[in-house]
Amino acid sequence: MTDRRQFAPATERNRTPILETLKAWLPESGTVLEVASGSGEHAVFLAPNVKPLKWQPSNFDPEQVNSVTDWIAHSPSENLLPPVRLDVTAAVWPVEAADYMDHPITAIFNANMIHISPWRTAEGLMAGAGRILSEGGRLYLYGPFKIDGEHTAASNIKFEAWLKSLDPEFGVRDIEAVRTEAAKHNLLHKATKPMPANNFMHMFEKA
Numbered sequence: 001m002t003d004r005r006q007f008a009p010a011t012e013r014n015r016t017p018i019l020e021t022l023k024a025w026l027p028e029s030g031t032v033l034e035v036a037s038g039s040g041e042h043a044v045f046l047a048p049n050v051k052p053l054k055w056q057p058s059n060f061d062p063e064q065v066n067s068v069t070d071w072i073a074h075s076p077s078e079n080l081l082p083p084v085r086l087d088v089t090a091a092v093w094p095v096e097a098a099d100y101m102d103h104p105i106t107a108i109f110n111a112n113m114i115h116i117s118p119w120r121t122a123e124g125l126m127a128g129a130g131r132i133l134s135e136g137g138r139l140y141l142y143g144p145f146k147i148d149g150e151h152t153a154a155s156n157i158k159f160e161a162w163l164k165s166l167d168p169e170f171g172v173r174d175i176e177a178v179r180t181e182a183a184k185h186n187l188l189h190k191a192t193k194p195m196p197a198n199n200f201m202h203m204f205e206k207a
């Protein structure tokens, strides 16, 4: 059978610091929805380390849904759910369907999406998290961010030029703009953790 697993080398470097940060902030029960799971390598690494929570991977790109499926077949964990196809800009996400089996979603994790897609994905992410999370539910957002309009590292200037060469709508987002967007959906910015390689983990909580 064909192996459809994709490989994103950065996930091997950032997965342990991500796990350590999430462990301190995750809820005790329920399901964690991972938005934009990419290859699925984060999902298969993180899920077995956060039991008894369930882990729900998702992807926009069907080929990446297949990659997650094959990663799960390769590295199964009983708390790892089959990936769902999820476009954050959709008005309703599949996990909101009445027949979705793994309610309640008590937390949402998203890594490395909002800078490498148009701003409407940040809007969609916050709108969806606002609809899905109950009071006290948390959203964890990992990636590079600007602070007060400034890059936090010289290397991010080059990185942003590369992003804009892919699509002028891509770009390293200012945390203040993200915070403002989140607040429109009752998601309050509660904590920031600096992460290796000039990244950050931001935690938002539903009021």
Ligand SMILES: C[S@@+](CC[C@H](N)C(=O)[O-])C[C@H]1O[C@@H](n2cnc3c(N)ncnc32)[C@H](O)[C@@H]1O
Residues within 6 Å of the ligand: 008, 011, 035, 036, 037, 038, 039, 042, 059, 060, 061, 064, 086, 087, 088, 089, 110, 111, 112, 113, 116, 117, 121
């Ligand atoms: C750089 S990858 C990050 C993947 C993974 N989270 C990681 O850190 O390795 C960016 C991801 O954002 C996803 N993405 C882009 N637009 C999206 C949308 N509208 N809805 C959901 N995911 C989207 C892409 O399909 C891709 O999987």
